[in-house]
Amino acid sequence: MFESTLERDLAYILPNLPTVVGVRDQVGPVEYVDEDGVVHNHTFDFVADHEDGTSTAIAVKPARRVGPSGLEKTLELISDQQSGFADRFVVRTGDHITRDRAANARLLHRALRGRNEADIAEILAVTNSMRGAAAITAILANSRNFGRGFMAVLCLIADGVLEHVSKGPISISSLVRVRRRAATNR
Template identity: 90%
Template sequence: MTKPKHSKIHYPIPPIHKSAAEPPETAVSPGDGANDNAPSPGTGGREDLTPEARAARVWSAPSASLASRRPAKKSRGSFRGSIVNPRTNREIVFESTLERDLAYILPNLPTVVGVRDQVGPVEYVDEDGVVHKHTFDFVADHEDGTSTAIAVKPAHRVGPSGLDKTLELIGDQQPGFADRFVVRTGDHITRDRAANARLLHRALRGRNEDDIAEVLAVTNTMHGSAAITAILANSRSFGRGFMAVLCLIADGVLEHVSKGPISINSLVRVRRMAATHR
């Protein structure tokens, strides 16, 4: 096994930011709307805003899930809840730990532009002529305009449930429902992938475009792979820089090429090609 080729990285001189204590070079007219929450000239105070108005500037309530059915709040022997897709600010519901982990993974795949949860029900007829209905756990919409219908099931239950045959029948009888019909188990939804997805989810929820631009200026000079610590060597804030790297991984700009969970010692590189549907 050959060792990964490490990059020689050029570090651009970061832009100088004025501190809040320095006066602006030019005064801003209070009527131009440039900063409605800035101190008014001559007053030294802030414009009075209600707590709701201040909160709206930094947070907006997520939209409700569009699921065809919502899992019951309580169910013996199952795990149910929801997360918020950081890209669409829409709720995604789940009813098992595997579904929860996949709900974190799907929005962070570079090819996925939309995630629909609890989609259906879709009708199909079995080999005995009996009509059935099936609700898919997720449908992933891809950047190329195609979609993948996903059924989530523990590996040991796939065979006894006849799920593979169910998806084959739906694919034959309802080809317009999705372009691909797949089963995803713990063999695909691994602990490492789920842990990385939760980390990327956290980074996207606190996304800061200025931090991303600073890291992007460094990664644009990369040739080959480099450790995240090397990329952030001259960063003014290592923690914020790390979150920016995570956002670039989630955006598909960078690829995580080390095995296991993402860490500050992980190797990344500029994404070489579009990822395959997973």
């Protein structure tokens, strides 16, 4: 269950970030005291755990509601008072959770659900000789597996082996390259 489309979309995006190894949702309540000495509780929409052992507590809110809600001040107070809860406290809005990023994350999620290791191995063999960026169609043309190969490319993007370097949604005409610093969510 998600309270908003932004939360749903971020739930797809977070696991596909190369440094994220775990995501927890609706974490809390976390207690904090405001400037008037009043005790409050806040529940974070997500906490993302990173491969370096750090974590990021994330509050999701439409951009137009961040200022009036006092959310930034709330996160500052929690950060000061509950330093062991997370290493970073951030607000994510539609400026961060774009439609393209969400669509790409849903596409990667779907590819991972149908993961085929043989297809991935075949595409990986083609990408091992890549220098710079290449269109996904060029990668697929150099494999014997054009149809399922697209899903294999998506799995390699999700695994952090390849990175999508074109703007907009991932498509067969998108450019990808071998990730400079291989990071994996697996």
